[in-house]
Amino acid sequence: xxxxxxxxxxVIEVRRHNAAYCKGCFLHVFRGQVERAIRQWxxxxxxxxxxxxxxxGKDSLALWDVLLDLxxxxxxxxxxxxxxxxxxxxxxxxxxxxxDRDARLVEVDLSAEYGFDIPTAGRRGSRSTCAVCGxxxxxxxxxxxxxxxxxxxxxxxxxxxxxATLLGNTLRWQTESIARQSPVLPSRDGLVKKVKPLHRxxxxxTAAYAFLRGIDYVVEECPLVxxxxxxxxxxxxxxxxxxxxxxxxxxxxxxxxxxxPLFTTGREVELVACERCGQSTTxxxxxxxxxxxxxxxRQLATGDGPNDVAPSDDRxxxxxxxxxxxxxxxxxxxxxxxxx
Amino acid sequence: xxxxxxxxxxVIEVRRHNAAYCKGCFLHVFRGQVERAIRQWxxxxxxxxxxxxxxxGKDSLALWDVLLDLxxxxxxxxxxxxxxxxxxxxxxxxxxxxxDRDARLVEVDLSAEYGFDIPTAGRRGSRSTCAVCGxxxxxxxxxxxxxxxxxxxxxxxxxxxxxATLLGNTLRWQTESIARQSPVLPSRDGLVKKVKPLHRxxxxxTAAYAFLRGIDYVVEECPLVxxxxxxxxxxxxxxxxxxxxxxxxxxxxxxxxxxxPLFTTGREVELVACERCGQSTTxxxxxxxxxxxxxxxRQLATGDGPNDVAPSDDRxxxxxxxxxxxxxxxxxxxxxxxxx
Numbered sequence: 001x002x003x004x005x006x007x008x009x010x011v012i013e014v015r016r017h018n019a020a021y022c023k024g025c026f027l028h029v030f031r032g033q034v035e036r037a038i039r040q041w042x043x044x045x046x047x048x049x050x051x052x053x054x055x056x057g058k059d060s061l062a063l064w065d066v067l068l069d070l071x072x073x074x075x076x077x078x079x080x081x082x083x084x085x086x087x088x089x090x091x092x093x094x095x096x097x098x099x100d101r102d103a104r105l106v107e108v109d110l111s112a113e114y115g116f117d118i119p120t121a122g123r124r125g126s127r128s129t130c131a132v133c134g135x136x137x138x139x140x141x142x143x144x145x146x147x148x149x150x151x152x153x154x155x156x157x158x159x160x161x162x163x164a165t166l167l168g169n170t171l172r173w174q175t176e177s178i179a180r181q182s183p184v185l186p187s188r189d190g191l192v193k194k195v196k197p198l199h200r201x202x203x204x205x206t207a208a209y210a211f212l213r214g215i216d217y218v219v220e221e222c223p224l225v226x227x228x229x230x231x232x233x234x235x236x237x238x239x240x241x242x243x244x245x246x247x248x249x250x251x252x253x254x255x256x257x258x259x260x261p262l263f264t265t266g267r268e269v270e271l272v273a274c275e276r277c278g279q280s281t282t283x284x285x286x287x288x289x290x291x292x293x294x295x296x297x298r299q300l301a302t303g304d305g306p307n308d309v310a311p312s313d314d315r316x317x318x319x320x321x322x323x324x325x326x327x328x329x330x331x332x333x334x335x336x337x338x339x340x
Numbered sequence: 341x342x343x344x345x346x347x348x349x350x351v352i353e354v355r356r357h358n359a360a361y362c363k364g365c366f367l368h369v370f371r372g373q374v375e376r377a378i379r380q381w382x383x384x385x386x387x388x389x390x391x392x393x394x395x396x397g398k399d400s401l402a403l404w405d406v407l408l409d410l411x412x413x414x415x416x417x418x419x420x421x422x423x424x425x426x427x428x429x430x431x432x433x434x435x436x437x438x439x440d441r442d443a444r445l446v447e448v449d450l451s452a453e454y455g456f457d458i459p460t461a462g463r464r465g466s467r468s469t470c471a472v473c474g475x476x477x478x479x480x481x482x483x484x485x486x487x488x489x490x491x492x493x494x495x496x497x498x499x500x501x502x503x504a505t506l507l508g509n510t511l512r513w514q515t516e517s518i519a520r521q522s523p524v525l526p527s528r529d530g531l532v533k534k535v536k537p538l539h540r541x542x543x544x545x546t547a548a549y550a551f552l553r554g555i556d557y558v559v560e561e562c563p564l565v566x567x568x569x570x571x572x573x574x575x576x577x578x579x580x581x582x583x584x585x586x587x588x589x590x591x592x593x594x595x596x597x598x599x600x601p602l603f604t605t606g607r608e609v610e611l612v613a614c615e616r617c618g619q620s621t622t623x624x625x626x627x628x629x630x631x632x633x634x635x636x637x638r639q640l641a642t643g644d645g646p647n648d649v650a651p652s653d654d655r656x657x658x659x660x661x662x663x664x665x666x667x668x669x670x671x672x673x674x675x676x677x678x679x680x
Contacts, residue, residue, distance in 0.1 A: 047486070081491055170510055170591075171594075172591070173595055175599075239572070240511070240573070240576050244569070244572070247511055250512055251510075251511045251512070254512060257513070258513040258515055259515075260665050262515070262602045262603065263602065264623060
């Protein structure tokens with residue numbers, strides 16, 4: 001096979017585009033897709049202070065790499081989840097990446113800062129492990145961005161992530177979650193702007209980019225994610241994609257083009273400050289503080305009974321269930337019980 | 341396992357309801373689901389003259405059986421597609437069913453009436469075999485109902501069919517096709533009312549009903565359907581259903597409840613009489629007459645060039661592609677290029 005752009009021998013085939021590329025042209029095309037997403041959705045300004053949520057996996061490191069390459073003022077944010085060896089290796093890889101590029105890495109350790117790690121949260125709380133992990137990430141990403149004066153949080157969700165999440169939301173017709181699945185959520189009331197510049201690129205493409213760029217990344221999945229609903233939606237999408245290449249892109253990009261407008265109601269849920277931590281939420285206490293109190297066996301407020309730590313309305317419950325769909329890098333859920 | 345209703349030994353488990361039933365109670369529950377669909381969607385009146393499109397498969401024969409059982413004035417309609425042994429056996433089984441119940445069966449032979457069979461149509465026309473088959477069924481079902489003075493055409497689409505079709509339409513965000521996926525399409529301008537009373541029941545349940553009622557039906561799939569897109573969507577849904585029982589029902593019934601209203605535009609395409617056959621369509625000639633002319637190598641109108649026999653706008657092309665999703669018992673597509 002020959003490279004579509006320069007006719008040199010190809011090293012990667014992109015079936016849904018019915019194209020193959022040599023190393024140089026693939027990297028060029030990959031960056032072009034990221035630039036196109038950023039431009040189309042007005043994700044980043046050149047003078048923005050950008051915080052990239054990095055997990056040590058291929059997607060977030062590839063993304064950080066491209067953003068640095070494109071000249072953005074992009075710092076990394078690593079959240080230590082306390083998932084044994086997996087977290088240890090992830091931290092190491094992320095630090096190595098930052099060191100090699102002389103980039104700034106902000107680190108937050110969930111256990112040191114908030115008193116629990118993810119395995120404990122999964123055992124003690126009422127939420128699934130993936131749900132509480134997603135909730136914690138949303139909270140910490142937003143708080144770290146506010147604390148550090150960043151303009152925008154960037155996450156490495158790729159096309160496969162977005163298509164699988166959309167499939168899960170659509171199979172349940174969770175219309176509010178569907179409406180929020182935009183590649184860009186503008187800043188509002190204490191919620192920092194959040195964007196997903198890899199949403200046009202498949203998992204295979206981000207892996208190829210990381211490999212071709214010689215990026216050392218953690219290949220293993222999170223050990224707690226086994227049996228996760230999201231993985232089954234990915235399997236289903238992959239099965240369809242294998243006989244109809246392009247289905248994922250058609251599904252998610254078609255949603256952005258023709259579907260999303262139908263689900264957007266224009267209604268915005270009112271946000272107030274969490275009485276405990278001050279971050280934006282829809283109720284008295286934010287979902288993170290409620291989860292934390294439950295995990296640590298604390299009362300959030302005296303004299304108010306146990307209801308303070310439990311999800312208090314149907315929309316919260318629906319949102320928390322919807323969290324379970326997302327495994328590794330969870331994207332902010334806005335609207336009801338926004339978190340932050 | 342014991343029957344949920346009467347505690348006798350169960351013969352069938354319905355996982356998504358987390359229930360098992362004995363023979364008598366299963367048949368009772370099955371009929372109840374059909375009655376519920378008919379009532380909820382006002383599908384049939386007791387004095388309606390009902391035409392059931394029967395293929396010889398489990399779904400349509402089970403449906404006809406239930407409707408006769410419930411006392412509806414239900415005649416059968418069998419369309420001979422000319423697919424060799426498969427069609428021969430289907431006709432035999434259908435005739436046997438009608439004879440045993442002393443029910444009236446209307447028969448139409450595609451080749452005798454319209455000059456082509458489905459294998460020829462697949463070879464000669466520009467449409468896929470499944471597309472031209474679906475188009476022919478819609479045309480003949482409507483025409484036979486009009487000719488015979490029937491009030492309503494009933495098809496045996498089950499929950500698996502509907503969920504797979506909805507998945508296909510949603511993966512492509514074919515919003516017009518999604519909007520039309522209602523269990524009832526009211527009559528209008530030469531289009532007979534069409535309803536799907538089995539849309540709450542899974543393929544497994546219709547097969548169990550047919551088996552338990554001793555109905556002789558054709559088990560084989562249509563030999564021309566191999567590799568059909570719809571089958572792959574069914575596989576994907578089955579994979580998800582196997583680990584999350586109830587997903588299909590949640591998807592399709594959730595769509596009817598929360599999704600469909602978002603897609604309904606209220607716009608109705610204007611229908612006129614096909615200049616050749618007089619049936620309702622959106623263009624000068626209906627899709628069936630255009631397909632037929634192409635297959636038989638005829639001109640539809642003199643002096644108007646070859647465009648008369650080709651799809652003439654994007655919505656027609658989209659509709660015809662969408663036809664390919666549906667294999668066996670195709671349901672009327674309304675709106676653009678309605679067929680009829």
